[in-house]
Amino acid sequence: MSETHAHTTAFVRDAVLPQQPPPATASGPLRWMRDNLFPNWINGIMTLIAIYVIYRIVSGLLPWFISPTWDQPSLSACRALFTELGQSTHQACWGVINDRWRQLMFGFYPAELYWRPTVALFVLLAGLAPVLFGGFPRWFMAFALASPFIIFTLIWGGTIWVPIVVALGLVIAVVAFRGLVKRNAILATFAGIVLPILFWLFLVGPLTAVLSDALPIGLDPVRSNQLGGFLLSVVIGVAAIVLSLPLGILLALGRASDLFIVNKISIAFIEIVRGVPLIVWLFTASLLLNYFLPPGTSFDLTLRVIIMVTLFSAAYIAEVVRGGLAAVPKGQYEGADSLGLSYWQSMQLIVLPQALKISIPGIVNTFIGLFKDTTLVLFIGLLDPLGLTNAIRASTDWNGIYWELFIFIGVLFFVVCYSMGRYSMYLERKLQRENR
Amino acid sequence: MTMSDAAQQDRNVNRAAMQVTDEVAIEISAMNKWYGTFHVLRDINLTVNRGERIVICGPSGSGKSTLIRCINRLEEHQSGRIIVDGTELSSDLKNIDKIRSEVGMCFQHFNLFPHLTILENCTLAPIWVRKTPKKDAEETAMHFLKKVKIPEQAHKYPGQLSGGQQQRVAIARSLCMKPRIMLFDEPTSALDPEMIKEVLDTMIELAEEGMTMLCVTHEMGFAQAVANRVIFMDQGQIVEQNEPKAFFNNPQSERTKLFLSQILGH
Numbered sequence: 001m002s003e004t005h006a007h008t009t010a011f012v013r014d015a016v017l018p019q020q021p022p023p024a025t026a027s028g029p030l031r032w033m034r035d036n037l038f039p040n041w042i043n044g045i046m047t048l049i050a051i052y053v054i055y056r057i058v059s060g061l062l063p064w065f066i067s068p069t070w071d072q073p074s075l076s077a078c079r080a081l082f083t084e085l086g087q088s089t090h091q092a093c094w095g096v097i098n099d100r101w102r103q104l105m106f107g108f109y110p111a112e113l114y115w116r117p118t119v120a121l122f123v124l125l126a127g128l129a130p131v132l133f134g135g136f137p138r139w140f141m142a143f144a145l146a147s148p149f150i151i152f153t154l155i156w157g158g159t160i161w162v163p164i165v166v167a168l169g170l171v172i173a174v175v176a177f178r179g180l181v182k183r184n185a186i187l188a189t190f191a192g193i194v195l196p197i198l199f200w201l202f203l204v205g206p207l208t209a210v211l212s213d214a215l216p217i218g219l220d221p222v223r224s225n226q227l228g229g230f231l232l233s234v235v236i237g238v239a240a241i242v243l244s245l246p247l248g249i250l251l252a253l254g255r256a257s258d259l260f261i262v263n264k265i266s267i268a269f270i271e272i273v274r275g276v277p278l279i280v281w282l283f284t285a286s287l288l289l290n291y292f293l294p295p296g297t298s299f300d301l302t303l304r305v306i307i308m309v310t311l312f313s314a315a316y317i318a319e320v321v322r323g324g325l326a327a328v329p330k331g332q333y334e335g336a337d338s339l340g341l342s343y344w345q346s347m348q349l350i351v352l353p354q355a356l357k358i359s360i361p362g363i364v365n366t367f368i369g370l371f372k373d374t375t376l377v378l379f380i381g382l383l384d385p386l387g388l389t390n391a392i393r394a395s396t397d398w399n400g401i402y403w404e405l406f407i408f409i410g411v412l413f414f415v416v417c418y419s420m421g422r423y424s425m426y427l428e429r430k431l432q433r434e435n436r
Numbered sequence: 437m438t439m440s441d442a443a444q445q446d447r448n449v450n451r452a453a454m455q456v457t458d459e460v461a462i463e464i465s466a467m468n469k470w471y472g473t474f475h476v477l478r479d480i481n482l483t484v485n486r487g488e489r490i491v492i493c494g495p496s497g498s499g500k501s502t503l504i505r506c507i508n509r510l511e512e513h514q515s516g517r518i519i520v521d522g523t524e525l526s527s528d529l530k531n532i533d534k535i536r537s538e539v540g541m542c543f544q545h546f547n548l549f550p551h552l553t554i555l556e557n558c559t560l561a562p563i564w565v566r567k568t569p570k571k572d573a574e575e576t577a578m579h580f581l582k583k584v585k586i587p588e589q590a591h592k593y594p595g596q597l598s599g600g601q602q603q604r605v606a607i608a609r610s611l612c613m614k615p616r617i618m619l620f621d622e623p624t625s626a627l628d629p630e631m632i633k634e635v636l637d638t639m640i641e642l643a644e645e646g647m648t649m650l651c652v653t654h655e656m657g658f659a660q661a662v663a664n665r666v667i668f669m670d671q672g673q674i675v676e677q678n679e680p681k682a683f684f685n686n687p688q689s690e691r692t693k694l695f696l697s698q699i700l701g702h
Contacts, residue, residue, distance in 0.1 A: 334510055335547030339561035339613060340537030349560060353551050431551075 067091040070098050074397035096398050097408050103392070104408065107228015107383045113157075113220065117231050120154040123147050124238065132423065148242070155227070155235065156300075157219035159212040165204050169196040185343060186259065224302045228383030230412050235302070237371040237416075240309040244370070245363070247310065248317025249356075253347060255318060256325050266318070273315040279376055281308045286380040305377055313370040320362035324355035357431050364424035368417045385409040449661045453644045456664060459486040460519075461617055461648045462507060467516030469499075469506060476502055477513070478672045486616070489649045491659040491680075494669035495695060500652045503669070504619045507650070508539045521616060537565050540610030544622040546602045548594035554581065554605050555590040558612045566613065573612070580608040584638050600631025604638050611642075618642065620651040654699060660684065668692045 038044040068085075072078045072095030082089045097104075106114055127147030130136035149163035177192035212218070227235070254266030273281070285308040286301060328351050336346035356363070378387040389405045392398050462484040469477040477499050484490060492500045505511040506518060509525050509532045518525040520535045549557050558577035562568040568576070581587045584604035586597075594602055603623055610618060620639065624632045636658050643649055643662045653659070659666050659680055666683040668676040668691075676683070676692045684700075687693045 329547075331543060331545050331547035332549065334543065335549065337510060338508055338536060338539075338541040338543075338547075339609070340533050340565045341561060342533060342565075345564050349564065350549055357551070 063088075064091055067094060069093045069095050071095060073099065075399065075401050076397075092404050092407075093401060094404060096392065096401050096404050100388075100392050100398070100405075101408070103229060104385050104388055104405070104412075105229045106231050107388060108226045109222060109228065109231065110220075110226065113222065116154045116157070116219070116222075120151045121234075123150050123154065124234075127151075148239075153219060155231075156222055156224070158221040159208065159216065159218040161208045161211040161215075161218075162204070165208050165211070166200065169199045169204070172196050172199055181344070186262075224300045225383075227302060229388055230385050230409075232302070232377070232382060232384050233371070233374045233413075234416075236306055236309055236374045236377065239306045240313055240370055240374075241367050243306075243310040244313040244317050247314040249321055249352065251314060251318035252321035252325060255322055270315045270318050273311055274319070278309070278312050278373055279379060281312055282376060282380050284308065301380075301382070305380070305382065309370065309374065313366060316366045316369075317363060320359050320366055321355060323362065324357075324359035325351065327358050328354045357428075360424055360428055360431075364420055368420050371417060371420070372413060385412065449640055450644050451662075453646065454487065454489065454662075454664070455646055456485050456487040460484070461486045461488070461521060462650075463517070463519040464507075465517050467506065467513050467518060469502060469511065469513045476672050477506070480516070480674060482667070482674065484617075484648065484650065486648050487646050488665060489643045489647075489663045490651070490665045490667060491663040492650065492652045492667045492669060493654060493656075493659070493695075494675075498669040499672040500669045501621050504541075504621060504650050504652055507617075507619060508536050508541055510541075533565075537561070537613055538615055539617045539619060540613060540615035541619040542603065542606050542610060542621065542623045544625050546594070546599075546606045546626075548602055548606055548609070550594050553591050553593055554586070554597070557594065557605060558609045561609070562612050577608070577612050580611045581605070583611075583641070584608045585634075598631060599627045600634045603627065603631075603635045607635075607638055607642070617648045617650070620649065620653065622652050622654075624653065624655055656684070656700060668695065670695075 037047045069078045069081060069092065072081060072093060074095070075093055078091075078093035078095060079089055082091060102111070102114070106117060109117060124147065127144040130140035130144050146167075149167050152163045153160055173192045173196040176195045177188045180188035180191055251266050251270055254262045255270065257263050257266070282305060285304040332350055332354065333346065336350040341349065375384050375386045377384050381387075383391065386409065389402070389409070392405060393401060460483060462482070464480050464482040467477060467480040468475070480503060492503065494500050502511055506513050506525075507520060513525075521538055523531050523535055525531060525535060548554075549560070552560065555574060555577055558581065559570065559573040562573040562576060563570055566573075578587055578590065581590055584607055586601055586604055586608075589597055589601060589605070594605065597605065607618075607623075623639070624635050627635060632655070636655060639649070639651070639658070640662055649662075651658070651663075663680050665677055666680050667674055668683070668687075668689075670691050676687065676689050678688075683692075684696065687696055
């Protein structure tokens with residue numbers, strides 16, 4: 001001890017004090033109510049007012065919801081039932097859901113083929129499981145990689161050669177990248193992007209024609225305009241989500257890159273795509289995109305929409321991921337560099353795992369927005385669930401019905417979006433636990 | 437003097453084991469570096485032989501960190517030459533990656549990867565850069581973790597370790613690449629006083645095994661015990677260099693005298 005404390009009384013503690021349990025706090029429902037609902041006069045009055053308001057809202061809505069109309073075949077039948085029971089006609093007519101839920105789910109998909117999108121849904125869930133949750137055997141991942149092509153075949157039908165040849169394009173991308181990455185990382189990246197695109201544009205058509213002539217295997221084709229309902233929303237939403245995440249990450253890396261051209265192209269892409277409303281891009285997809293493709297290639301409208309929605313959401317993902325990249329301390333980049341890791345290795349192993357972890361809430365937020373935005377395809381004539389409500393109202397049975405359909409559609413979207421939100425929280429907690 | 441004195445006194449440093457050879461490890465000639473228009477390193481000439489232990493000191497902003505960061509190209513120099521292990525640092529990425537995998541570096545803030553376990557931190561570069569099989573890489577990693585005396589922490593994450601333990605892991609992580617040169621950028625500056633000694637002991641052990649070391653540090657006790665040359669930098673220049681005894685007892689330049697009186701004067 002220094003001299004300044006010489007005047008204080010000497011004190012030495014020899015024993016370490018044992019740990020004590022924290023003092024017990026009173027609990028029980030009454031205690032909880034006093035703490036949370038009636039801690040003082042003003043809060044108590046506020047609680048009572050809030051309870052009254054909630055009561056008024058619920059008591060106004062419940063009678064509308066609880067309505068014995070599940071079996072009614074038409075809106076007029078519902079009204080007749082209400083008069084017969086002597087009840088107010090301000091009640092829901094749920095018969096429309098019972099009558100038309102298949103249409104809201106599948107659009108004008110041929111009824112005898114409903115099993116195909118249903119199986120596709122299970123393939124989707126099985127394919128997503130190993131990606132979303134850890135602890136699956138390796139071959140599940142192979143199944144996950146194949147599942148988009150299986151789902152495509154199930155939903156659109158036609159020859160199985162189209163998805164196989166398209167998948168071949170991806171193999172070309174991987175082989176080109178792997179083969180060149182040792183020589184020159186930039187060249188490899190370029191080849192890995194450009195070669196498959198050229199392959200898809202110019203070789204997929206002739207190649208599939210030859211193969212399907214030689215070996216015609218396939219399912220009954222379903223035209224894109226028969227696709228509709230929630231099926232269409234899920235197809236567009238899931239495809240765009242799956243495709244926009246890697247594209248968005250690449251754009252974010254491009255924007256953070258020192259390479260002048262890569263950097264400027266990424267910035268231009270992000271700013272232009274993000275700065276124009278999605279609806280404009282959808283009109284572009286439905287009207288203009290064919291001008292930019294080689295003559296003779298006719299491109300399915302749904303696929304064009306998927307591409308547009310993907311590009312749109314990739315721009316948003318890129319900005320979210322850029323935030324994550326900026327939040328990774330500079331020392332992490334230097335640590336990776338000092339060990340001799342290459343750019344792609346340090347991104348893949350060190351920077352992106354940390355950046356993406358930070359970005360999870362933003363990414364999932366973007367995906368939820370994207371999924372709900374799929375309903376905008378209504379404006380270019382695709383029959384998503386909202387578009388189908390017009391079709392349903394056009395029948396004489398259900399002329400004038402609105403709320404029941406919108407509530408049903410709202411619940412469908414809510415279930416999916418809420419699940420995404422919960423998954424995001426699960427993932428955050430899991431990563432938090434794994435690396436404190 | 438400070439903590440490091442104690443580090444030196446309760447341990448007999450085996451200076452005899454520290455052999456300096458004639459072989460040149462690092463050669464820096466007429467090297468200059470600017471940050472924008474600011475001339476941060478001016479006409480640096482430095483030759484380091486294999487087995488040398490060099491301590492670089494100087495006031496903050498004197499360019500000492502920048503100098504050793506130039507050696508593995510974390511910073512780019514604009515003129516002059518840097519030749520490490522016979523390979524010249526240029527904009528050729530292949531040379532840079534080759535030099536980085538031969539030169540280990542420890543940072544002030546450790547820069548461990550928080551999302552990987554201690555063991556994974558140590559095996560990452562051997563597996564991905566050296567293409568060592570995972571099992572061999574893990575054996576090597578455990579060997580070096582034992583050497584820095586924390587094998588029992590191998591499956592924890594960096595965030596669960598103390599600062600001193602993290603810095604020792606960082607040293608082990610560099611050693612797993614079997615580097616021929618080690619750079620230390622103020623390895624003890626971010627540590628609590630109680631933990632400085634354990635890190636310095638590890639570094640002394642490394643020196644005794646003949647590692648070529650360049651350390652930016654203010655631990656003058658360490659410099660006296662281990663270094664065979666002390667370099668004093670100010671305003672981006674090497675102002676004075678000498679063997680430690682002469683450097684501390686008989687500094688030549690006024691600037692060095694002032695610096696030494698300030699850091700040793702209490």
